[in-house]
Each structure stands twice: as C-alpha cells, then as structure tokens.
Amino acid sequence: MNIYDDLKWRGLIHQVSDEGKVRDYLSTPGRYMYCGFDPTADSLHIGNLVPLLCLVRMKKAGHNPLFLLGGATGRVGDPSGKDKEREFVSIEQIEAQSANIKAQIEGFCEHNTGEKAEVVNNYDWTKEISFLDMLRDVGKHFTVNWMLAKESVKGRFGREDVGISYTEFSYMLLQGYDFYHLYKEKECQLQIGGGDQWGNITAGCELIRRKAAGEGFALTFPLITTASGKKFGKSEKGAIFLNAEMTSPYAFYQFWINSDDRDVINFLKFFTFLTEEEIAELEKAHEEAPYKRIAHKRLAEETTIMIHGKEELAKVEAATVALFGGGDIKSVDSATLREAMEAAPGVEYEAADIPDLAQILMDLGLSKSKGQARKDIKAGGLYINNERVDDYDYAPVDTDFIGGEAMLIRKGKKNYGLVIRK
The missing domain is CATH 3.40.50.620 (HUPs)
Incomplete structure (x- = not known):
C-alpha cells in the first residue's frame, strides 16, 4: 500500500x-x-x-x-x-x-x-x-x-x-x-x-x-480531539510527556487504557502501527463485548511498548493486575508501585521508627483516631499488600516492604495508602 x-x-x-x-x-x-x-x-x-x-x-x-x-x-x-x-x-x-x-x-x-x-x-x-x-x-x-x-x-x-x-x-x-x-x-x-x-x-x-x-x-x-470535545493529550495533571521522569510509564499506560469508548478505535488508527485488518478485529471485539476493554488494553500495550519498551509494560501490567485484578502485589516492582500510588496518601518512616498499624492508618488519614483505626482493623477490612490483617497491635516487619521500601495499605475496596521505609 x-x-x-x-x-x-x-x-x-x-x-x-x-x-x-x-x-x-x-x-x-x-x-x-x-x-x-x-x-x-x-x-x-x-x-x-x-x-x-x-x-x-x-x-x-x-x-x-x-x-x-x-x-x-x-x-x-x-x-x-x-x-x-x-x-x-x-x-x-x-x-x-x-x-x-x-x-x-x-x-x-x-x-x-x-x-x-x-x-x-x-x-x-x-x-x-x-x-x-x-x-x-x-x-x-x-x-x-x-x-x-x-x-x-x-x-x-x-x-x-x-x-x-x-x-x-x-x-x-x-x-x-x-x-x-x-x-x-x-x-x-x-x-x-x-x-x-x-x-x-x-x-x-x-x-x-x-x-x-x-x-x-x-x-x-487533523487536530486530534476526544469524543467529549476536549483537546487530545491532556490529563488532570497536564500534558502527557514521553519522558518517563515527567510522566511515569504507569501514568502513561493508564492514560491510554482510560480512553473513552468512542475514541479507542480512532486512537488505534492514529497512534499504533497495527494494520487495517488487526484494527477491524479489535473493533469487532469492542462492539461485541465493550466491558472486556480488549481494544483499550491493546491500545495501552502498543503505545507503552512504543515509548517505554516491553520491560516497562510488564511492570505496569503487573501493578495493574495486582491493584485491580487480585494479583500478587509483592511481585510488583517497588518503583512502579510508587508511581501507581502517586495520587494516594503516603507516609515515610525511618526503618527504626515504624509504628503499629493503627498509628499508620491515622498518619495516612484513613482513620480519624486510634480507636477508630482499631475498630476498622478488627472489622476485617484492612489489608497489607492485599492480605487481610485483623490484629490492631500488628507492627510491620521486613517482609511487608516490597523491594525493602514500599508497603501498600488498603482499607475496604477503594481507600489506599502507601508506606515508605527510608
């Protein structure tokens, strides 16, 4: 052609x-x-x-x-x-x-x-x-x-x-x-x-x-705009850069996977090397089962590989599965986990000064008081690295820190916090 x-x-x-x-x-x-x-x-x-x-x-x-x-x-x-x-x-x-x-x-x-x-x-x-x-x-x-x-x-x-x-x-x-x-x-x-x-x-x-x-x-x-009429290429935090230090590979991947359903096929045409036949198959799959987000995943994969390479894509996908699909959070690269949790509350402690779980919840702002924190833990809705913890006196140990530095706290289904050990 x-x-x-x-x-x-x-x-x-x-x-x-x-x-x-x-x-x-x-x-x-x-x-x-x-x-x-x-x-x-x-x-x-x-x-x-x-x-x-x-x-x-x-x-x-x-x-x-x-x-x-x-x-x-x-x-x-x-x-x-x-x-x-x-x-x-x-x-x-x-x-x-x-x-x-x-x-x-x-x-x-x-x-x-x-x-x-x-x-x-x-x-x-x-x-x-x-x-x-x-x-x-x-x-x-x-x-x-x-x-x-x-x-x-x-x-x-x-x-x-x-x-x-x-x-x-x-x-x-x-x-x-x-x-x-x-x-x-x-x-x-x-x-x-x-x-x-x-x-x-x-x-x-x-x-x-x-x-x-x-x-x-x-x-x-043509000027690329989204289906909602907005200028393409902006997120809530501003421009999406190709430099990994300015826009992390995780944020880059998430930008594409969160594309509007109405935009995803056009974006596959504009921003990938996929052929007309390959995109036609993805369009069919998208029309038949949009909830599976097959086209979105392929778009995010292709663009992330194009800019950051397959190794970074693997790290990002592992973090995505662990956070949203029930995967093993401890298999996630700690740097990628920090990128993924950039918008979540975070606290840093010296290795010798890490407090108990109840205090950590208070410091993260996930519980208003120590008493409330203990109730939240005892209720069974508290997780460290996706594993439930019900002991409110629990003090984190070395194996709780991914890569020796990062620990993910989750309260309920959607409230996250990240603990960094310095």
Whole structure:
C-alpha cells in the first residue's frame, strides 16, 4: 500500500496541497520529507506523536524522513495556535531542551524501526545568515498582505491586548526558508505537520516556487480531539510527556487504557502501527463485548511498548493486575508501585521508627483516631499488600516492604495508602 493511502485510511490527512502529486511522490521509495519539532519543553508529549509516528511510518515504507530540530525557530517562537506572545527562554535552556528532544527522536526511531533517525537542526544553516540577507533573499518573496491572510497571524492581528511582534510575525519566513534549504540540499519536496502549520508549510512551498522555480508539497494532520470535545493529550495533571521522569510509564499506560469508548478505535488508527485488518478485529471485539476493554488494553500495550519498551509494560501490567485484578502485589516492582500510588496518601518512616498499624492508618488519614483505626482493623477490612490483617497491635516487619521500601495499605475496596521505609 502507498503510505499516502495508509495515512488516509487512518484519518490522518487534513489538508494536502495536491493529493495526486503527493500520492505520486510517495509512490517511489527513497523520497525525502520532513517535519519540525521546536524545543519548547524538556520533552516531547503525546501531542507530538502523530507527526513523529508519521515520519517513522514513512521510514518503514522505504522513504528517508528528516526529523527537523528547531534550534533556530525555537529561539523565535511559533505564533500558530497561540493567543499571545511566547515568553523568551534563555539560549542555554533552548540548547538543553534541543539535546533532550534530539535524544528522544533518535531513541524513538531506532526503537521502532531498528534504524537511525536522520536529525537535522535548522540552527546549523540559519546561524550564518545575516539580517540583511534574510530580508533581501527571503523577505522579498513574501508580501505582507499574503502573510496577514495566514491563520497563524490573522488570529492575533488587530487584537490590541496581545497583538503580534515582528519576531513572531517573521516565523513563517524562517520555516519557509527551512523548506527551501532542504529542497536544495536533499531534494525534499514534502513537509508535514499539524493543521495549524498549514500557513507556515505553504510559505515554504511558495518560496521554493519563487526562488528555485521548483515545487514543494504540504500535508497536514487533523487536530486530534476526544469524543467529549476536549483537546487530545491532556490529563488532570497536564500534558502527557514521553519522558518517563515527567510522566511515569504507569501514568502513561493508564492514560491510554482510560480512553473513552468512542475514541479507542480512532486512537488505534492514529497512534499504533497495527494494520487495517488487526484494527477491524479489535473493533469487532469492542462492539461485541465493550466491558472486556480488549481494544483499550491493546491500545495501552502498543503505545507503552512504543515509548517505554516491553520491560516497562510488564511492570505496569503487573501493578495493574495486582491493584485491580487480585494479583500478587509483592511481585510488583517497588518503583512502579510508587508511581501507581502517586495520587494516594503516603507516609515515610525511618526503618527504626515504624509504628503499629493503627498509628499508620491515622498518619495516612484513613482513620480519624486510634480507636477508630482499631475498630476498622478488627472489622476485617484492612489489608497489607492485599492480605487481610485483623490484629490492631500488628507492627510491620521486613517482609511487608516490597523491594525493602514500599508497603501498600488498603482499607475496604477503594481507600489506599502507601508506606515508605527510608
């Protein structure tokens, strides 16, 4: 299958400059295409997954995708989708974030294709261009009228409260020059990106036409929203990052497995490499027995493996089964258990100062008094690591601490607490 047809089936094509020509361009292996990633944070997030996956899909189809790191454009700030000016961060921070994102891109590509990613940085070809050269060689080819018509600018122009600076207004010239540069250096004729990038991408197409008498193509993805109408990629705690230190593998897995029933099949198309036949089978199983959550589990498995690997998935699944399916909690990796219980109350004690169970319940806020704690324990609703305890004078021992450091307390069916031994 032509990769264009695969993207279309998955619902990943929003705008395309010339469908016939783009499809024809992608029919020959070895073509170049690119997408840019500005270093606006320490990590990419799942909102970046669609373009990141698309480039990897291109590589799997035999093409030569370029992963463009915005070392230059990140210094300026893209106005697309923003209702106010971005705040500048230090050059040192931009460079540190660039290094982090480059490592993520390289790891993601190699993990999912077995091949190295070709990462290019637009700062490398922009840093030597003078302001006068940019005005003369690039700015000359754009009219202000044409630029004002772009959505990325139009949404801010005329708003006296925020407006748009000359810096951000010029962003599309930089992105357009990137496309022109890669067209000249790599014969790259296709740029891809989110729907909000249409104006910036077509600026590049226009520059290639005017300055090189050539042809560039634009392809954008739709804005991903949930069935409830919310912007995709946010949780109650904010963005879901690809960096395990910013979003734990457990939280990452739970985000996907908790997808709305109405979204799960589309998410399988957007965010996995599963084939049309495999997804059709999952859709059938989901329609026949939605309560089994077969499609949700497969979505969570595929995305977690894609980002964190099979070993982390195994840890997360063991914790999920132990916490919600009656599995052996002591088999769970202690670090994963701590991630899973991040939202639960927790207490820390020195190894020599661990109190009795009744005091622990009070410290966790699971019982209001020691007397109430004793009643709760005696009633038979208190569990240590999923094993019932009915002795209110019980003092935890070494074997109660998973990995030597974590002990899970459960009162009733839903009230959890975590005890950490320092």
